[in-house]
Amino acid sequence: MKDENILEVQQLKKHFHLGKNRILQAVNNVTFQVRRGETFGLVGESGCGKSTIGRTIMGLYDRTEGNVIFDGQNVHERNEKEMFMLRQRMQMIFQDPYASLNPRSTVREVISEPMEVHKLYKNKKEQNERVFELLEEVGLNRDHANRYPHEFSGGQRQRIGIARALALNPDFIIADEPISALDVSVQAQVVNLLKQLQEEKGLTFLFIAHDLSMVKQISDRIGVMYLGNMVELTESDSLYEKPLHPYTQALLSAIPIPDPDIEEARERIILQGELPSPINPPSGCVFRTRCPFAMEICSQKKPAWQEVDDNHFVACHLYLEDRKQKQHTEPVVKIR
Numbered sequence: 001m002k003d004e005n006i007l008e009v010q011q012l013k014k015h016f017h018l019g020k021n022r023i024l025q026a027v028n029n030v031t032f033q034v035r036r037g038e039t040f041g042l043v044g045e046s047g048c049g050k051s052t053i054g055r056t057i058m059g060l061y062d063r064t065e066g067n068v069i070f071d072g073q074n075v076h077e078r079n080e081k082e083m084f085m086l087r088q089r090m091q092m093i094f095q096d097p098y099a100s101l102n103p104r105s106t107v108r109e110v111i112s113e114p115m116e117v118h119k120l121y122k123n124k125k126e127q128n129e130r131v132f133e134l135l136e137e138v139g140l141n142r143d144h145a146n147r148y149p150h151e152f153s154g155g156q157r158q159r160i161g162i163a164r165a166l167a168l169n170p171d172f173i174i175a176d177e178p179i180s181a182l183d184v185s186v187q188a189q190v191v192n193l194l195k196q197l198q199e200e201k202g203l204t205f206l207f208i209a210h211d212l213s214m215v216k217q218i219s220d221r222i223g224v225m226y227l228g229n230m231v232e233l234t235e236s237d238s239l240y241e242k243p244l245h246p247y248t249q250a251l252l253s254a255i256p257i258p259d260p261d262i263e264e265a266r267e268r269i270i271l272q273g274e275l276p277s278p279i280n281p282p283s284g285c286v287f288r289t290r291c292p293f294a295m296e297i298c299s300q301k302k303p304a305w306q307e308v309d310d311n312h313f314v315a316c317h318l319y320l321e322d323r324k325q326k327q328h329t330e331p332v333v334k335i336r
């Protein structure tokens, strides 16, 4: 019986040393698990550490502290050969497919390169057949194989990026803002393609996004990040219906609601102040300088990461106080 979790991120810390004793705390004590076959959404505004987590999981960055366990193996304790094998099973899709595809390579070369590195096929013919098959799987066709990335639209280029990520038959894919650069109409198509591929191949996704609007549709569970910290984690439905952390509530209230009456009537949380620097983050709770509900304790003590409801984790003093008094765990404010 395989483990339920394909990935365990345990107390992960990634700090960048910038020289002159300046340390940028990109990721701080982040803990979450990704279950086999699910889509885990990782959400938070620009600079909160999402890509750094992705790259550290892939072993592209060393960790500062903590562990990344992929299918029982500690990513940062593998030797080169073991890492090479592990890489086959984890792949990344990027925001800007154009920047991540070599403009001088044909689509065939782009997709077959990882196959060649990993010596997946005995001969060119088999390899080409697989390239054609992959093109068809992502909604392109074999005639596209000899063209160059610039000949394609943004959505098609992302399909090429997806085909490349699938070239080694991975079981885990980190999609780092794969639709952020695409037109809204094309976004849904790419999301549908990812969903369909997930069903067909039993893939597990870590889906990174900076806002919550598309993530709900694709994610089973969502982790919300702020300034290098994970502040809330739960099933997508609970996150939307019962967001506990004030930052999650603010992110949700930023999504426009199509119905003008509801849109008019609802309460919006506008965050005050600037996003602090991860080089010099606030003491205690990193969100406190922008939190409408900040209390004295918030500057003194870092809130613990607690499961306040079934499978619903939050790091916020509002709920920990509630819990101690054995009160309910209702959201502090209702935004809709």
Ligand SMILES: Nc1ncnc2c1ncn2[C@@H]1O[C@H](COP(=O)(O)OP(=O)(O)OP(=O)(O)O)[C@@H](O)[C@H]1O
Pocket (backbone or CB within 6 Å): 016, 024, 025, 026, 044, 045, 046, 047, 048, 049, 050, 051, 052, 053, 210, 278
């Ligand atoms: N290689 C690096 N060296 C130094 N600092 C870095 C490095 N990579 C990222 N950072 C810093 O770490 C923090 C987190 O960056 P990261 O790219 O992980 O954020 P992100 O959530 O992916 O943002 P975005 O939504 O803009 O992609 C930022 O302050 C960034 O400037």
Ligand SMILES: [Mg+2]
Pocket (backbone or CB within 6 Å): 050, 051, 052, 176
């Ligand atoms: Mg990023």
